[in-house]
Amino acid sequence: MGVFGAALVFLVGCGSRTVGTATGVEATGAAAEGGATGGAVAAPAWTLSAPIRIDGVRTTDGGRSLVVGAEVPDGPVDVDCVRDLRGALDTVEHGTVYVSVTYESRSQDREAGCTGTRRVEAKVDLGEPLGSRRVMVNSWNVYTPAGATPPALRPCDENGCDPTPPRCTPSSYRQAVDDTDIPKHTNWDERGCDETWLVLDLSTRMGPACGDAGDGCASGSITQRWFYRAEPSGWQAVAMNGEAGCTGIREVLPELPEHLCASLPRLGRG
Numbered sequence: 001m002g003v004f005g006a007a008l009v010f011l012v013g014c015g016s017r018t019v020g021t022a023t024g025v026e027a028t029g030a031a032a033e034g035g036a037t038g039g040a041v042a043a044p045a046w047t048l049s050a051p052i053r054i055d056g057v058r059t060t061d062g063g064r065s066l067v068v069g070a071e072v073p074d075g076p077v078d079v080d081c082v083r084d085l086r087g088a089l090d091t092v093e094h095g096t097v098y099v100s101v102t103y104e105s106r107s108q109d110r111e112a113g114c115t116g117t118r119r120v121e122a123k124v125d126l127g128e129p130l131g132s133r134r135v136m137v138n139s140w141n142v143y144t145p146a147g148a149t150p151p152a153l154r155p156c157d158e159n160g161c162d163p164t165p166p167r168c169t170p171s172s173y174r175q176a177v178d179d180t181d182i183p184k185h186t187n188w189d190e191r192g193c194d195e196t197w198l199v200l201d202l203s204t205r206m207g208p209a210c211g212d213a214g215d216g217c218a219s220g221s222i223t224q225r226w227f228y229r230a231e232p233s234g235w236q237a238v239a240m241n242g243e244a245g246c247t248g249i250r251e252v253l254p255e256l257p258e259h260l261c262a263s264l265p266r267l268g269r270g
Contacts, residue, residue: 044112046083046104052117054101054141058151063129068101068122068137075113081105087122096134096142099124134161147233166230168193173200176228176235191225192260198228198235199260201267223267227253242267 051070058067066087073081082103090098101122106114135143135153144161148154157178166172168190176198177188183204191199203223225242227249228235241249244266246258 044106046106049103049105050138051101051103054137055119057135057137057141057143057153057155059130059145059153060123060151061125063131064126066097066099066124066126066130066135068099068124070101070120070122071117072103072120073105073114074116074118079112079114081112081114082120085120085122087124089124089126092133095132096136097126097130098136098139100138166195166198166228166235168195168198172235173198176200176226176237177202179234180226180237182224191264194257194260196230197256197260198230199225199264200228201225225264225267227256 051072053071054068055071056069059065060067068087072085075081082105085101085103087099087101090100092098101124106112130145132145134156137143142156142161143153144156145153146161166176173188173190177186177200180202182202186202186204189201189203191201193199201223202225203221205221223242224240226237227239227241229238230236239249239252241252243249243264245264246256246261249261250256250258
């Protein structure tokens with residue numbers, strides 16, 4: 001990581017430093033404490049801060065610049081909660097572009113009303129096309145062009161920046177489940193797999209959490225059958241069907257091999 005990235009982590013982790021007051025001049029001595037001025041209280045200091053959250057990175061200018069979306073403090077229209085938003089290139093090392101996004105804020109001034117949030121964008125000039133390199137923002141959030149739809153970059157998640165190649169293995173199935181729009185803690189049963197196609201039955205528990213048998217609590221599960229196609233970024237969900245055999249699914253996916261659907265049982269509620 002670059003020098004600035006390390007400094008920013010230290011800054012955020014150990015408390016923001018004072019940059020100045022709302023007038024740009026630091027209050028000092030008794031005036032700052034309200035002693036010599038008859039009890040006057042200095043305006044809350046502007047402090048250097050990092051965004052509350054990074055919520056997207058995309059390329060622009062033919063890949064020579066980045067636009068970083070960020071969540072920052074916000075308040076009433078007549079109150080300045082954020083100033084001097086900056087995006088900067090830190091360094092480039094080992095195939096990763098390190099950038100920083102900072103701003104000055106009086107977000108600790110609760111009385112001023114800086115209690116909300118808003119989305120802003122900071123531009124970072126790279127000087128050359130990003131290419132296939134990854135982007136790390138503020139030494140924490142990592143994005144990659146691999147498997148993304150330009151100009152957006154793809155956030156690296158628990159599966160890392162490099163998706164597991166679509167294979168007929170448990171780890172590859174897990175990634176397929178994680179990338180499917182279903183509730184967490186869903187179980188799967190593999191119903192068929194080859195180098196191009198994958199069939200999974202995904203079961204999600206429904207109803208109350210029951211205790212001992214016989215307590216009168218009824219719960220069950222809902223099972224859905226998903227069909228996936230192998231893509232460079234991993235298994236991609238392309239269809240759902242709960243009918244027995246190839247009924248229905250071959251109308252949607254005529255290229256699906258018959259041996260992957262011929263023996264499929266009809267799904268019912270568990």
